[in-house]
Structures are given as C-alpha cells and as structure tokens.
Amino acid sequence: MIDRELAHSPKNYAPLPLVIDRGEGAWVWDVDGNRYLDCMAAYSAANFGHANERFLAAAKAQLERVTITSRALHATPLGPFLEALASLAGKELVLPMNTGAEANETAVKIARKWGYTVKGVAEGRAKVVAMRKNFHGRTTTMISMSDDPLARENYGPYTPGFELVDFGDVDQLRAAIDDDTVAVMLEPIQGEAGIIVPPDGYLQKVRELTRERNVLLVCDEVQTGLGRTGATFRHQAEGIEADLITVGKSLGAGIVPVSAVIGDSDVMGVLAPGTHGSTFGGNPMAAAIALAVCQELATGEPQERSRTLGERLHAGLARRVGSGVSEVRGMGLWAGVDIDPAYGSAKDICLGLLARGVLAKDTQARTIRFAPPFVVGADEIDLLLREFGAVLDARRP
Numbered sequence: 001m002i003d004r005e006l007a008h009s010p011k012n013y014a015p016l017p018l019v020i021d022r023g024e025g026a027w028v029w030d031v032d033g034n035r036y037l038d039c040m041a042a043y044s045a046a047n048f049g050h051a052n053e054r055f056l057a058a059a060k061a062q063l064e065r066v067t068i069t070s071r072a073l074h075a076t077p078l079g080p081f082l083e084a085l086a087s088l089a090g091k092e093l094v095l096p097m098n099t100g101a102e103a104n105e106t107a108v109k110i111a112r113k114w115g116y117t118v119k120g121v122a123e124g125r126a127k128v129v130a131m132r133k134n135f136h137g138r139t140t141t142m143i144s145m146s147d148d149p150l151a152r153e154n155y156g157p158y159t160p161g162f163e164l165v166d167f168g169d170v171d172q173l174r175a176a177i178d179d180d181t182v183a184v185m186l187e188p189i190q191g192e193a194g195i196i197v198p199p200d201g202y203l204q205k206v207r208e209l210t211r212e213r214n215v216l217l218v219c220d221e222v223q224t225g226l227g228r229t230g231a232t233f234r235h236q237a238e239g240i241e242a243d244l245i246t247v248g249k250s251l252g253a254g255i256v257p258v259s260a261v262i263g264d265s266d267v268m269g270v271l272a273p274g275t276h277g278s279t280f281g282g283n284p285m286a287a288a289i290a291l292a293v294c295q296e297l298a299t300g301e302p303q304e305r306s307r308t309l310g311e312r313l314h315a316g317l318a319r320r321v322g323s324g325v326s327e328v329r330g331m332g333l334w335a336g337v338d339i340d341p342a343y344g345s346a347k348d349i350c351l352g353l354l355a356r357g358v359l360a361k362d363t364q365a366r367t368i369r370f371a372p373p374f375v376v377g378a379d380e381i382d383l384l385l386r387e388f389g390a391v392l393d394a395r396r397p
C-alpha cells in the first residue's frame, strides 16, 4: 500500500509509515488493525472527530437529494448555511469557497478591490501587510506573502503587493502601513509557525492602528477558528472585530472541503456578478454539512469541550517543562510543545509516540503540535500525557 503510494506520488509529503484504514471519534485504525489516538486531527480538519454521526447524517441526507448545482442556481441548503455562519460571526455576509488558501486569496482580492473602489488607492498600488512566519496556504499568491524558503523557493515570480513585519511587533506594523495599505492580514495565533501566541494586547493594538489608518484587518481563522482554541473565533475572544474573517478546515466536518470569507457589506459589497466565483464553492453537499457544523458550534458545546479539556492538556504538558520540554504554547485543545533537543528532535518524539499508539505531528524541527479532536475524553487526554511522558522518559539523556 505504502509502496504503491510512494511509487506514484511526487515527494511533496513525507508521511509517517502507517496506512490508515478507518476512523471513529478520536481514534483511527491502520490496515493491520492497530488503533491510534489521533492527536493530529488532519491539521484541525477533523475537529469533530471521525465518522461523527451528526455530520454523517447531514451528508447522507444531502447526498441523496442534490450535491452540485453551481451558483448559477439557488440551492436549498445554501441560504441556511450562510445565515448560520454569518450569525456565528456576528457579520452580514459569507462567501463560500473550498480550501483555506482559496478563502485567503478571496480575502486579498476583496481587500484590494475595497482599496481601489472605496479607500481610493491608485490602480496597481494596493499593499497588504502580513506577518513573518505566516501560513496562509500554498497558492502562488499565498506563498508570495510567505517567508518560508521551503514554501517559496523556485516558485517565482511572486505576486507583488505584500510587505512582511514581525508578528507581535506593533511598531514595525505602524511603520509598514502607508497610504496604499489596504489590509493587514494575520493568524490570531500562528499555527504552522509552531502555535505562536502574540503578546497580550497585541491584537487590540493592531485593531486600533488599522482603524486609525483606514486599513482592513483580515483574520485568518482557518486553523484557530471554530473551537480549536476554545472560542468560536480567536480574535473575537481577544475582544476585537475583524473586517474579513477566513475559515476552512473543520467547517466541512472532515467530510468535504469547505471554506469561507466572512464580513460586512461595507467591504464585501465591492463584489459584483462575474467578478469572483468558484464552481464548487457553496455546493449543496458542502453547504448541508457546514450548516450542521455551524449549528453544532451555535450550542457552544465544542468550544466548551476544547476549553476545559484544553486546560487538562496544558496543565499536564506544563508539568513536563524542564524534563524533556522547554516550552508549551497554545490555547484550548491546541498545544505547541518545544522539545528539549537533548531528548531528540520533534520528529523523533513523534515516531516514539506512533510506536505507542498516539498520532502527533512535528511542525518545526523542535515543535510538536497536539490537536486532538474535541470528541476526546479526559481519559484520552490522560493517555496522551502518559504516553508522551513515557516517550520522553525513555529518551532522557
């Protein structure tokens, strides 16, 4: 199975050496019947767990009605989905796309168009200020605002119109904003960079600054959003409102890809028929599943589970600081754990965890990300902590 995949796949991934055959809740099984606690949750696309009955039921019901119409027509689940997501965010409008990268591309397009048609920036001059170490996706324009050599090298020429500043540094941001700046774009907590939480008060200052300078604030909540940090949207939990919010990943309940840009009509109103679109964006199948996800989030229960179980996870991880762990960051069921290099690389620890039935992924050379689905129980968090401790103890220098 692995041989066939490797023989016919370019080497843009280096997967762990196991073949998953089935998933249920927070667990997955490989082809040999071994069971693993899934603390990767497909980069947070599987936040609601595998084979979740509620979402399977929504998917099955829609599967038998109609799955694709294109937006040249109206379809029954779309209106309720848009209304539910808008209401979750406290905004007016929702533009559904498919992937996180596409939602972010869409946000950049909207911000630029707003810049030219509302703010009055001269044609071709719009600038978006983004953050060093950001991750906004893999398309040509998204990598053009990346500073990760692996993501960028040999993919140029790059899309112009971006300037990068250090995440967390308000003075740099203030200096970078000029009259042509249409937007500041950031992840409220940087995920792929290693779950980097900005200093207290930073997001509030960014919001004040962008308001003052008539610049849009775009929050990429593709990974931080929809409960992962214990809140529906991380930036709102920090007490600020964004002009544009992007979401993706678990919005499709791990069943279909679905993403969206969320905002108010003063900004998103710049779009007119023919100026932007997507064949699959907002298709009835995706809309029906995403509607069920929004309804689930509207109860507040997933966020609450992420918050309370996250406290248990973080308390347990904090106890390892000084014996194998140098730092723990994050919120809710989301933890970036820096491994003391004397104990090995993050990848070494992940392979150790794999051998003990726990799936976790290194994100930087030193950092492991734990992101179990919200359906885990307290006993499973304890199991994760126990196995992690055992792997570290076995490698104690």
Ligand SMILES: *Cc1c(COP(=O)(O)O)cnc(C)c1O
Pocket (backbone or CB within 6 Å): 043, 098, 099, 100, 101, 102, 104, 135, 136, 137, 138, 187, 191, 192, 220, 221, 222, 223, 224, 248, 249
């Ligand atoms: C995963 C991710 C993306 C990209 O999403 P895709 O669906 O893979 O295109 C964008 N932004 C953030 C913050 C992400 O974590």
